[in-house]
Amino acid sequence: MTRQWHDLSSTAALSGLYLRAARKRKITGDTLPEQGLRSYLEVNPKQLEDYRKLCHFSDDGRLPPTFPHVMAFALQLQLLTDKDFPFPLLGLVHLHNSIRVVRPLGGISHLRFSVHVQNLQPHEKGGTFDLVTEASDGLGLIWAETSRMLCRGLKLTGEPEADVEPATPSLSELTRWYADSDIGRHYAKVCGDYNPIHLSATSAKLFGFPTAIAHGMWSKAMTLAALRGHLPVSGYEIAVDFLKPVRLPSEVILNASPTAAEGQLQLDGHGDLQHMRGTWRRLD
Known part of the structure; x- marks a missing residue:
């Protein structure tokens, strides 16, 4: 094309x-x-x-x-x-x-x-x-x-395409943060993304969510900021799958591989919740 x-x-x-x-x-x-x-x-x-x-x-x-x-x-x-x-x-x-x-x-x-x-x-x-x-x-x-x-x-x-279940990686906790009930509105004000599912419980319920959820790209940005010691200045790719949404408010835990040219990450909630998983690698 x-x-x-x-x-x-x-x-x-x-x-x-x-x-x-x-x-x-x-x-x-x-x-x-x-x-x-x-x-x-x-x-x-x-x-x-x-x-x-x-x-x-x-x-x-x-x-x-x-x-x-x-x-x-x-x-x-x-x-x-x-x-x-x-x-x-x-x-x-x-x-x-x-x-x-x-x-x-x-x-x-x-x-x-x-x-x-x-x-x-x-x-x-x-x-x-x-x-x-x-x-x-x-x-x-x-x-x-x-x-x-x-x-x-x-x-x-x-x-x-059939989903391929990835192998469970051996990761350790890198950091954790608290996503408060206002973070969706703060992100929208800075970035312009006013999707109703992120703004309040009332607007999120109109689209089938029991409460507001965090922007996926806010979670990825927070993850990249926390991984700054793991990643090179350039010449890399970081890819993530968004899984269970982060309901607001809640605490999340970032687990990651040790510093290396390639690695894996998971953003988890409490219990068995997995919000995001991903990998990073150097570009060829």
Whole structure:
């Protein structure tokens, strides 16, 4: 498939994109659009400072590895609420997220982002697709992300891939933190992600959750901040599967492999709850 690109001078306002998302409640097709979006986006210093505080990243002169996701959020939303995108944004479930830090994220004031969707596949609960986001500077690709999203109720031909149960790794506790009842609203204020399932118990119940749940990308950001001594400055990939949501408020425990070129992690709750599992590796 030949990708078609639409270049934007700026992204649309989040308020208008959320209004567009609220109006679309039904699946309107089963084919992903071929068009992607591209735009130059500036680093907002105040947002960056607030994000570091929120997610416990130190100011080391580099962008946190999850911050380009925040920069690209409006561009992603613009693609996922376009009239040609067949699935309603509200109700999509974030199953998996992989980030590649290709080169060091230091000395950056702006980046050129591109977003597109691909890889539509049947799933036992509907269908999945990949939202691919890439960021480039004057030297080329510097950062990339793939988010696998589930659209429940989508009917596709073919058999879904069987889940492979991973081997239970030998991990030790690295740290733990408390996700308070306000963290979803704090994350939304800094990052712009106002999904109702994260904001309050009242709004979360409208989508089938008994209480508000933490943003998955906040949990991943907190994990990356805690793993800063395990990961190189660049040239690595860290991928996670989002499992049971973190209900607010609650305490979570991060377990990880020792410092090494490759490793595994788990974000657990109390009892048998497993919220997230993942791996990191050096890029070839």
